[in-house]
Amino acid sequence: MPAGRKKRCESCYWKGLLKKRIAMDCAGFSVPAMALHFSNFGGWLGENVGTHKAAITLHRYLPFFLEIEKQWQSIPEYAILLKHVGTSGLRKVLLPMKWMQEAGLVVVDAGAKAEDSDQRRVAVTLEKFKTGTAQRAILDGYHDQLLTAKKKGKTTWRSIRLAMTPAAALLLHAAAKEVCPPDQKALDTYLGKTPGQRAAVSGFVVYLRDSHIVNISIAPSSNKDKRAKKKRLENKLLRLLAENDQSKSSRLKLLAVAMAYFHGVAQKDITGKVMESLVAADDGDGSVLKANGQAYWLPGKFQLKPFLTPSNAWTY
Structure with a gap:
């Protein structure tokens, strides 16, 4: 036990401090139900990030809970909360929102x-x-x-x-x-x-x-424009290959650029949702993607294995 702790170890010290700070912050609520919510959140925070970090950071989330009490006296539906603080506001309170979801108090609407x-x-x-x-x-x-x-x-x-x-x-x-x-x-x-x-x-x-009666129009794309676009895709492809980032998001980005470069498929069309509906096969030199009845071949550097999971429709 470190010197100066007397009869308490460091773990007990932070647990006690977290408990004390939860009680102090709960005194700021006028609605008992909101005080209980904040107390439950404090306990959850200690379990998920550790009592040390929870004790230090707990107070920063108090204004969010007090604003909820002021506006609605209880935790509202996700759509109402979203409209009030916006997506940027919710990003600042990720942990309280995660707790609310796990506690069944809100259901996140990804579309909204x-x-x-x-x-x-x-x-x-x-x-x-x-x-x-x-x-x-x-x-x-x-x-x-x-x-x-x-x-x-x-x-x-x-x-x-x-x-x-x-x-x-x-x-x-x-x-x-x-x-x-x-x-x-x-x-x-x-x-x-x-x-x-x-x-x-x-x-x-x-x-x-x-x-506005402006004499203006978009001329058909010229060969020069097409070559310039192809060159940009090539440079982007080479940069992504050089980075060699093996995360799923980076592999998906690489695959999207490769499909645009080799087959003219719009990058925005290559999403995780679309990927789940594809079937991939290895032909030895590369990978063959089959989507909507059409096959697309990519060189061996664009392996699809990182995307494969037991739950989707991908097969080798």
Whole structure:
């Protein structure tokens, strides 16, 4: 036993301190049920991160529980909590949220979480321009058009985010050249630097043409653009191979880039969910992926073994 501990070992000291701090923080609640929730969370925290760390960090989570008490007097449904603090706010209280899930107090809605994140990122995109500027007026109009489509069920918040991002980028690019709204020259130079945004910015180009009577259009992709895109994919592929990161997420990213480079399959289409529906086979020199009745061959460096688990449909 370390000197100075008298009759208590270090483990007992931190257990006692955690218990004392739980009691002190619980005194700040006016609703007994919330005090009990916080006490249970404190005990759970000690078991999961250790009494030493729990005793030191417990107090930082008190404001979150006090805010819940102030707003609802009890722990609300996940959707209500998400709307109040947002995904960024929930990321700051990962441990309390994990405890709530394990205790059966909330059920996380992944769809609602993703939608909230997309909405907030759209709001950030709008704020790239000050209210009252010509660029903001154009972007607001495009945003309103996308929201109308959303109300009719024709689009999603994710699609709105993906459409707004290049629209704002094009406006910024044109503003740097003191052009508003963007003209054909601004669009061409923008796509020359970011040819991968051709499809994403096409909706905004149509909006400029129809709503602001701008003589603007996207020309068919040239061979030069295709070669430039191929070269970017090649460089990205070589970089990922050099990193040799064996984590599942990195292997999935490598596979997505490889499918785009060798077969022209969009990277966004190669997701974990899609991977689970694929069947892979080794032909000796590489791997053959079979998806939706079509076979794709990849060289041996792109082995699929790291993705295989007993629970999915992958087989060698």
